[in-house]
Amino acid sequence: MVVTNNSGPLAAVLTGPGEPITLHNFAKPNVKRGEVLLHTMYSEVCGTDVHIQQGKLAGVPYPIIPGHFAVGTVEETGGDVQSVSGRPIIRGDIVTFLDVHATCHRCWQCQVNKAPTKCPSRKVYGVSHSSNEGLLGGWSEMILLQNDVAITHLPENVSPLRFIAGGCAMPTAVHAVERGKVGLGDIVVVQGAGPVGLCTGIVAYHSGARVLIADKSTVRLEAAHTLGFEVLDLSTSDNAQSLLEYATQGQRADVVIEATGSPSAIQSGISLVRDAGRYVVVGHYSDAGSTTINPHLDINKKHLEILGTWGVEYIHFHKAIGLLARKELTPSGIKIEDAMTTIYPLHEVNKALSDVRERRVVKAVICANSGD
């Protein structure tokens, strides 16, 4: 890892697919009107970052500074700037922001299809900005928030570490649970006990559901168990349906939410849904190939709803943060910041990335200014 030697903020740069991350000093940005400069506290490494490093995501303008979710303190503002709730943003405030910005609100997707996550103008911090544009990613000592970024203060009872423990998985989970119309009394099965799966379990639990999490990795099943969830242990049996029926005295699930990214999960997941239930796909953020489905048995005769879940809107981010403020966040009462996170200093970002890729950790957190 090459670290250049000057006084500006240090940031991690990915120069292209398959390349290692290197650290570089950048000039401290000029903060223009409406912009906010953050002193980064935490950012995260997620599955999308692994895909970006592997070159599996289309349209990434390498070189980039990865890291799409982050939290920090305000270093400087370009004049008066307000949060989404209208509260002034002041030097020293602890804030976070939605990674997606530049949605145009004027195009067909935004105005007619009401699909803002599909707006062609949208940009994402840590994903669709080149590092040549500046400090527009989270794996950096400083992040520059452009004047159209939606910023919010963390509530008093949400620590920065708790926020990043949820990270990008939590609003994704809020969106998936919303798509599944999960409500009071529903039986919900989550396929996959990674960050998105565990967060989906948490969100469904707080929406009034009984939650069971299925996985075949004993490490991940242990994580689900620690958070207080019932589990469907697929490490010893691949008959998820009989495990579910045993646990529910013969019922199947009102809603099954796929958070594995594996094509083979689709048909086995559908088999867990009751007639006239819902099946949500949220784990397929990159192309892992095709699978087989029977239109009569799997869809029509079941009177099934299948729902894809692409991206998040601010409302999901907002609800995720509100949820993090709940005192008892997990069924067991254990704190997610204790149970789910492993912290790495910025200069160990390559290790963090490989630990996530190899599933040695549930959630890797980057402490961007570990010398502070």
Next chain:
Amino acid sequence: MVVTNNSGPLAAVLTGPGEPITLHNFAKPNVKRGEVLLHTMYSEVCGTDVHIQQGKLAGVPYPIIPGHFAVGTVEETGGDVQSVSGRPIIRGDIVTFLDVHATCHRCWQCQVNKAPTKCPSRKVYGVSHSSNEGLLGGWSEMILLQNDVAITHLPENVSPLRFIAGGCAMPTAVHAVERGKVGLGDIVVVQGAGPVGLCTGIVAYHSGARVLIADKSTVRLEAAHTLGFEVLDLSTSDNAQSLLEYATQGQRADVVIEATGSPSAIQSGISLVRDAGRYVVVGHYSDAGSTTINPHLDINKKHLEILGTWGVEYIHFHKAIGLLARKELTPSGIKIEDAMTTIYPLHEVNKALSDVRERRVVKAVICANSGD
């Protein structure tokens, strides 16, 4: 075809899969309290009847009197009987009825899952009653409506022939359009120009949509064209997507409704849906095999909804009849009873069945008392 010789009502009986239909005289039924005896005017032959004759439908208690949709005049009532709207049913009235009855309204499917079309107690005229139980199918000079059957008068401006021209396809179409949340201004593509497809087009049109119907059969495309629909002609090109984009100046469909029964229609149909749109499966009433789907491209990245459509409830039947009362039912103004029906006397029911199976007619109507 064997016709027994006595004075009771004549009915067509299917003794088992692959067998020809034969006509038999039955004893005129005793009409018990709450029951209604119909003098049949018209019944129909639909794709389900073909599947029943081919043995492709599970649980059929052969021998049966097929025919699940019918209309007739009231011959006799068992005391005071009322329609769903509370109007007395009197000898001579022209009435029809929902084929599905005996839904229990007390089981888990009925009360908790709110999936009455999945109630294990439900029975269907012409499908799940043995002919040993009596005149409980439409291919018969008389039909006995048990005391739990939902009966309704035809509105003045819905002739019996127009009713049967819609037949079982019309409430099925109402359900499919409801599942697709089709509304004002939607672009809707219907895959398949058979009875269900054409009726789906009609219902979507009256829900405010622009409708395009896709098929590769020139006979069926001609039918769609005659009713006034735009068509996607797949007889000369298999690139439905480019045909659609040409017709809509680059847009794709808000909703695509599958009414073909062919597994290969699924992935090509999904490719016609815009991001964040809906794909309704209504044509897969029997198992025609599996197909391939890509969870990332076809579901998650598209933010797609896929919706199966099983059975109908009374509300769909009710709305279908209300729709038939509209003066201008089709975009071209042509009457469906003129454009879609071929009438057969009861003793030609085997020909009607083979004509439907071979797609030589759009809709075969049985005139049960052609000697009247």
Next chain:
Amino acid sequence: MVVTNNSGPLAAVLTGPGEPITLHNFAKPNVKRGEVLLHTMYSEVCGTDVHIQQGKLAGVPYPIIPGHFAVGTVEETGGDVQSVSGRPIIRGDIVTFLDVHATCHRCWQCQVNKAPTKCPSRKVYGVSHSSNEGLLGGWSEMILLQNDVAITHLPENVSPLRFIAGGCAMPTAVHAVERGKVGLGDIVVVQGAGPVGLCTGIVAYHSGARVLIADKSTVRLEAAHTLGFEVLDLSTSDNAQSLLEYATQGQRADVVIEATGSPSAIQSGISLVRDAGRYVVVGHYSDAGSTTINPHLDINKKHLEILGTWGVEYIHFHKAIGLLARKELTPSGIKIEDAMTTIYPLHEVNKALSDVRERRVVKAVICANSGD
């Protein structure tokens, strides 16, 4: 109170409006096919019972045995009888039942309007059966469940006392929260801290909402506080809006749910709802007079939804029981059976009724066989 002297089960009878309740022995019923005879454990006294005694409810066929919610053990069954989930009902089982039965499932309200709580055929235990018909009310040592009553076992972790502590208020609350589309992250204000209001708070909390309960009675505010809710104390200030804005840093409520029965609550409640929010009316089960509303300011300019909530369906009853099985039912962790109930033996039912009427207790529970 007159108690007749013979060996059959004892039941409380209300002979007419304004009359005191008297106890009578009834003949032990013959249990016909499909029926279930319950040995009553608990029933309850609610606001509806007060209205019935005051003659404020239309269509009550005095004399009646009041009491519409109850729980008991199975004394006898008429042959094989099953619960809604298909589990056999056996002598000795602890079961409860939905008070509403005889919904016809065939009329316009049931089939077209999809408003089964408005079906003219429906009957309610403890409300619309005369005592001349038999033991069809809860204030009785035994209750006869007719063959169309929806029966369910209590889950293991729901004690009979916890069930009756929720009582009829809990499914009513489930319905109100459903009408209000309460979801994750919503700010919900409940007007009124009686049984329905407190249960509404509990249901909204488990649906992911932040809940504030408003009342002016210090006794009721204390109850809300004990259960762990934030309160809007109207005993010292009548400015609910400024109390709410103080508690929420300037926000108003996404949903306000009225559970007071007072006409003046309407306009003050609406003032607490944010633009484009929802206002649910659930407390007006009898006519307490009219009030004033400004269509421009209160409805149109606010882009408001107002939602009435009449009766409950089985699904609400089902979800209420499922919710009662949650380990931590209240925000404070206190058990509702400890915090909300006062128990009376059957012969003190007049005292129970007056204590409810005078609001001296939150929830009066009748222990029907206190000598057991």
Next chain:
Amino acid sequence: MVVTNNSGPLAAVLTGPGEPITLHNFAKPNVKRGEVLLHTMYSEVCGTDVHIQQGKLAGVPYPIIPGHFAVGTVEETGGDVQSVSGRPIIRGDIVTFLDVHATCHRCWQCQVNKAPTKCPSRKVYGVSHSSNEGLLGGWSEMILLQNDVAITHLPENVSPLRFIAGGCAMPTAVHAVERGKVGLGDIVVVQGAGPVGLCTGIVAYHSGARVLIADKSTVRLEAAHTLGFEVLDLSTSDNAQSLLEYATQGQRADVVIEATGSPSAIQSGISLVRDAGRYVVVGHYSDAGSTTINPHLDINKKHLEILGTWGVEYIHFHKAIGLLARKELTPSGIKIEDAMTTIYPLHEVNKALSDVRERRVVKAVICANSGD
């Protein structure tokens, strides 16, 4: 009326409440990047303009150029500009635009409450721009569209006169019908046969409803009748309920939509709704006082939904234009541009305004460049 004498475009200016409109020449604007200068064909006079002239609308920055809906040809563009559908906007194109712009898409209303019609930043052409800012209203020979205005071409089969005949009433009607969840087979009663009421009837009709329009003005009833609607004639009877039951054989309405602006319409309108139906308020755009409502009888016992309808979003505007392209727009087949409009040259705008105020015309259209 004073007309200044120079060569720039002429526009009508309202200097303050109660003042007459006067015409003034303005300098031809410099068209900046992303802006579009329109040569106005038609604009309209609606009820809101009457309220603005009477000073009944809060926050109007007099002097203003009124007129919020208009259609024209493109005179000049500031570089490349695109419509919402991505089509280039070229000199000579016939286009229209949504009057509402400058919605921030970043505030609590926009992002959390999802209530963009309540965004405090939003601006409206003809309503919230001072004439000192330039040609930002429709009663003018030219209109300058700022770079954030959503612009669309008229479809080929929508003439400019047909567009303005619908005018602002049509998207308002689309919104009201959407709020009422009007669908196939619904019985819809519209209260009030002014422009919004008639357009609401048209939109509901194309959503599959049976529509009845109630009014007491014989002129307006005649207009409703000419368009082909059933009417409830309140000029001879004030018993709307018995008129409705007569017309529907005893049914009441699934949905009633208020388009009168009269507080007394509320309770009488609610009486026309069936149990568990919907009541939409869309006519109360200004404060006309309060009315009386009974929370038990009018809301709770009816299980009623009441829905306010504030402002429009682009989607409503889009759907309105799409609907105008239907060949048979009205039930009778008569064209709205023939049946509903009266055309005035720009210099007769005061007469147009008084004719609308006195209800002497259904819809007043301003032909801004009548000398062309």
